[in-house]
Amino acid sequence: xxxxxxxxxxxxxxxxxxxxxxxxxxxxxxxxxxxxxxxxxxxxxxxxxxxxxxxxxxxxxxxxxxxxxxxxxxxxxxxxxxxxxxxxxxxxxxxxxxxxxxxxxxxxxxxxxxxxxxxxxxxxxxxxxx
Ligand SMILES: [Zn+2]
Numbered sequence: 761x762x763x764x765x766x767x768x769x770x771x772x773x774x775x776x777x778x779x780x781x782x783x784x785x786x787x788x789x790x791x792x793x794x795x796x797x798x799x800x801x802x803x804x805x806x807x808x809x810x811x812x813x814x815x816x817x818x819x820x821x822x823x824x825x826x827x828x829x830x831x832x833x834x835x836x837x838x839x840x841x842x843x844x845x846x847x848x849x850x851x852x853x854x855x856x857x858x859x860x861x862x863x864x865x866x867x868x869x870x871x872x873x874x875x876x877x878x879x880x881x882x883x884x885x886x887x888x889x890x
Contacts, residue, residue, distance in 0.1 A: 764880060768795055770809035775873030775881020779811040782843070782851075791846045814871035816841035816885060819850055823860055837863050841885055857886035 764772050774781035783792040787804035791812070798805050821839035837855040842848070855863050857872070869885035876882055 761876065762880060762882070767797075769879070771795065772881060773879045774809070774811070775875060775883065776879070777811075778814075778873065780814045780843075780851075780871045780883055781809040782812045782845070782849070783807050784810045791843070791849045793843075793849060793851055812843050812845050815888060816843050816851070816869050816871070818855065818863060818865055818867040818869060820865060821855065821863055835860050839863070839869075839885070841869055851883065854884050855886070856884045862887075 762768070762772060770781050771783075783795045784790070784807070785792065785799040785802060785804055786806035786808055788799060788802040790799060790801045792799065792807065796807065799807060819840045819842040821837050823835040824838050825835045827834070837860045838852070839855045840850050840852055842850045855867075855869060868888040870888040870890075871883050872886050873881040874884055
């Protein structure tokens with residue numbers, strides 16, 4: 761269960777509106793993930809969340825066989841996906857909705873959400889077949 765703070769609430773609740781919300785600097789417009797208290801590029805503290813497109817490509821991934829919660833299908837895919845909004849903007853996630861053996865680097869994916877608590881929606885990614 762992720763620890764939701766005032767700082768990260770917009771990220772975890774974005775799934776309610778089907779939005780992948782990523783922190784962005786209001787001064788220099790750089791996207792930031794994971795969230796930061798101050799922009800590492802221009803030092804501004806005017807950081808807000810904006811919806812990203814929800815599209816991404818698999819940057820790298822691994823197959824995990826460790827059971828950390830019941831009812832989890834094995835193996836599952838832990839991936840780092842890169843968002844098209846900015847080079848190097850990457851999110852750690854799981855790839856779901858396909859055979860784990862079909863996942864490959866460069867694969868187009870799009871966000872989906874799994875609600876795990878009242879206002880907590882975990883962003884997961886599925887193959888983007890569009
Ligand atoms: Zn900035």
